[in-house]
Amino acid sequence: MPRPAAMLVRPSVVATVAVAAVVAVGLFALLTVFAGLRTAGWLGGGTFLALTAALVTRAARQAGASTLGPAGSVTALRAVLVGGVAGLVVQEIAGSRPAPTTTLVALTVAALLLDAVDGQVARRTRTVSELGARFDSELDAALLAVLSVQVAGDLGVWVLAVGGMRYAFVAAGWVLPWLRGSLPVRRSAKVVAAVQGVALVVAAADVLPRVASTVLVAVALAALVWSFGVSVVWLARHRPGAVPREGRIASFYEDEGSPRAGGDSDGERGAAGETPDDDGERGAAGPTRPGWRRALGATLTVVAVLVLGAVLVAPQDPGAVIPEVYLRLPIEGVAGLALLLLLPRRVRVPVALVAGALLGAWAVLTAFDVGFATVLARPFDPVLDRALVADGVEFVASTYGRAAEIGAIVAAVVLGVVLLGGAALAARRVVTRADVHRRVVLRALGVLGAVWLVAVVAGTTIAPGVPLAAASTAAGATVRAHITLTSLRDADAFAAQSRADAWSGVPAPDLLTALRGKDVVLAIVESYGRAALTDPGLAPTVTPVLDRADRDLPAAGWGARSGFLSSSVVGSGSWLAHATLLSGLHVDNEQRYLTLTSSTRFTLSAAFRRAGWDTVAMQPGTTRPWPEGAFYGYDRAYNVRQLGYRGPSFGWASMPDQFVLDRFDQLELDKPAPRPPMMAEIDLVSSHAPWQPLPHMIGWDQLGDGSVFDGQLPNPPEPPGSTAESQARAGYAQSIAYTMDALTSWVQRSNDPNLVVIAVGDHQPAPLVTGPGAGRDVPMSIISRDPAVLARTASWGWTDGLRPPPTAPTWPMEAFRDRFLQAFSGP
Template sequence: MKRAIWAPLLAGLVVFLALVLPDRWDQVQPQILLQVPLELPVLVLLFALLPWRFTAFAAGLLLALLVTLKFADMGAQQFLGRPFNLVLDSHLLGPGWVVFAAAAGWPVALAAAAGTVAALGLLAFVLVKSMVVLARLVAGYRRVTGLAAAALTVAGAGLMAWPSQQLVAAGTSRLALTEAETTWASIDDLVAFGAEAAVDPFRAVPPDQLLSGLAGKDVLVVFVESYGRSALDNPWYADGVRATLAGFDRTLAAKGFAARSGFLVSPTFGGQSWLAHSTLAAGLRIDNQRRYDTLVVSDRSTLTHDFQRAGWRTVAVMPGITKAWPEAGFFGYDQVYAAQDLGYRGLPFDWVTMPDQFTLEAFDRLERRTPGRRPLMVEMALLSSHLPWTPLPALIPWDRVGDGRVFDGFAQAGDPPDVVWRDPGRVRDQYRRSIEYSLSVLASYIATRGDKDLVVIALGDHEPIALVSGEGGGHQVPVHVIAGDPAVLARLEGWGFTPGMVPAADAPVWPMEALRGRLLAAFTPAGGMAAVSRSAP
């Protein structure tokens, strides 16, 4: 008799908790237990009206899927700064696990993966079993339970008409509706994006006028990994990073360089750097993998193509590429240097394949010191500020870099990621130090290897994960245009960027996809840009 009483009570509690569970960690509060989920009487009504076995099985599986999506949303909010998207984010599970393994260690990652699969299976079993227990009970009293459930459903729906009331909730139903709407919207967006990518008026600019304001210059577009606005504004980092940027300014001034700085809005948050790279290159917002996949099979021109068409040698320096990169052909590079092409013989820095100083020195050796070469347009990724932010190298004299083995002592120093990541404070400190290192290395490279014909566009790819950037962080990243020729910066006067490496709080904030057009307009004569106007739809 006791079992007959406790089984449906326990089943009801399980279903109740699954229904009131929110999809954000910060909303997991005791007060959610005071809410009545409207879905509960609806389920009872369905059990009373429909064949209960099939209905219970289907409802249990559906609720298990929705609870899984709630946990996925919680994780995505932490790492991507937005809810999980079934259409756009499913491909991230594999790469996300690899990054987690790099931070926590492979044994922990394997155990976590196995535990996650087992937990999801157990979740589905428990919810289906609970639904069956409830449905069997309802089937024995169909008329009474059906009428009661119908009355409670109507009353609950009526209460929900008052927005201020918090007694009745339907968060799980809203989640299901939102997921369905988001899925359809994502599919529609891909169709619209394909049409948008096909329109590129800059193709009409004559090659002899395109970017002629940069004639003879080496142009380096340098992405600094995880360099977000929070590095300048968040009190955890602001003092150290701003001091590093002030030192950058002094280094530039001593060598005859100057800078202008502003902000861009990255299409991504916490990871997926390739979305930022492709957004800047194509002049289109590439904020999900499906858009990226659509882009790289299109005939869209990129910023690299623009420079290539105007006579530059185009180069990609990608120390994070360790496998085949078939999309490289789309972007228009004359030469791609992946990790294995740069000649690094030292130890890796956990996930980071090589220190930024080696990346810059290898590029200089392989390209800039080549006699009789054409001007270079380079897209480069600096990785030392990539998660897990430990271990970290230090800046050394450039003539000691060699094949990179000089950095082995740094690669073996300090605690490994699985130790550092037990303390959020230590993680944040390592992040700050990594940003300071990357910026210091870039400043030193410009001072040591730069000349009046060097132009550097340095920018962040995205904010770091929410644990590091802080809750509620946005998508803004700093951007700096650095040049040794004052005529280059003179062309940017209309941009409103802040002089120096520290952008003012009210410095312009542009979508990252706007930078390609801004650069082409700034360094192409008016006559060439007139062709853009004539060809625009």
């Protein structure tokens, strides 16, 4: 016997939605564990459920219903299942992971089975309502739409007609009001609707051959066209009687102010039909504003839409910044505005302000991404890269002066405030103006959503490689979430890795035995990358210097072997590359660097110190105390103030490399005998950006305190028509040629018969110089007068001379420490 409705527990609409949200989080968590649901799936499924909740809450408010009843609770559970299906499908569309067929089918079948349950519950509990029926039918349509998107990926874009037929019918009613009339219940319509679900599930399950699935879905579509055709014919024949009966609930697609929702025909708020807009003026029914004010308001609204649209579609890759990119259709804007318009009016503007501010923050992060991609060939990591922002400010100060530093900070702060505040105000403007014409705007958003979906499935582009359908913000948020989670997990894993070191316990007598009595210089050349040897625009400047050295060094009794290392960084972050080279660990962010330098990791320089070498670091780019020197195992470290340079400043590096090498001779190598063997890291930084102005070689005996370089400034003017890119490329090539000329010339004039020089680049220059896809490889050479030293590297496969060929072996930079210690230690 049916239970009386009065005896039933009737949770409120808000309570039902809240419980469904909790269940949805649990379902999505299970899908994450067992079906690989990722951020894209969470965003897609969550957006679907948020829109569903907003639509249901709004429809209940229009109908004056405080509860969805027991059947509505079952339908809400079915909506959660459909949200899970939507999440899996969105994830596959995003390309992050294919939807697991078994899970997808299981969720769909469960949702279809519950479709039969909620109707039975409503009838048995005597709680049948038009609100529940509308909720049920619209959810059926949504499930078919989601399934059609999934199947269209395999069978073709035409399958979207199955899921889009219902929405096309509703849209047609906006133009032809008689199509919105009430239809009689037809059993055939229910059967046809069920056939659509079955056909799409079978096709999605991939249990039939492709041809059979195509035929099945085509037959189902034909039946659907016939069913809608019957409805259209019936409505056309009964046009005079198509007026909705009094008390009928408004459709989910109708505005609160529409005639069928019981409001005014102009869609304005309240009985008076007027809505104060954000300027304090009346809406469509209020006093007419002057023409210039209307034009100004319309202009501001258009500008606000363009600003928000530009933020949503702006690429994080500077190479993708082309005009066509800003013509894409962002689904985040479509779904976000629709959701805002479906919220209660009292919270709509505050939520819009918050959403706009978040978009402004996203614009700031996008700007950081573009900057980091330009310099470091990777996106900005908010967790690990915060220290690099301060380093960038310091670089500006040391290169261009204190005034430039202050100007850069002020400009950055102002831009950040403008982006956050401007985006918030733009979102408020768009929402308040859209609220005045909500019915039209919601319909337009529905059409745009359909266009976006078709464009995704069909792969529509507006330019080569530029799809019409954009989800840049959602995709970027997915990538950023992955980067952040990886960064947070990385700290502990790297700390454990830094503690595992087989070389740390090797006794001094067994270390570096093949280099006993040798002075070893590790010369690290700033930004010396493979591009300097292979890029047709750079190599003609650099390789003649190396070729000349390959002729002159053997004549003076020197030999050289060369290969490549793959650096941990690109464009900047020299200290990270140095840490990688000396520690044998991949150090590519500040967190790893701090973890490493606070550990007891055994570095290459510390190995020399343990084995009896006197260790020193020459660091002309360091302007303050360097506590990391103790970690690396250096007895002494010379910074820029301790080298006694009195010449002009050459950009960030200040002093020329030739002067640094000469000061190393005076301070260390020329000490009176007896002295212990020397191991030195010498940073050669004249090739550090911005590569202008540049010093030129002078006679070694003329260096003095460096004041001789005064006559080399300023550099000659750039040729007419040169661009920033061409100037950077030319300056970079000249700087590498200068540094390698200084280094090889210094080696040739050395009076130390036991000198061993290891010359290596720390990273490739910025993509502004190399262009995209240049890689991370840097050249490395070992130079010595002792054939026995070079013989120790025979197993490395390195080639003779200072120019390794493109086919030369390439190791990860973190592999060098272990290979070097293994080659030069032991018998």
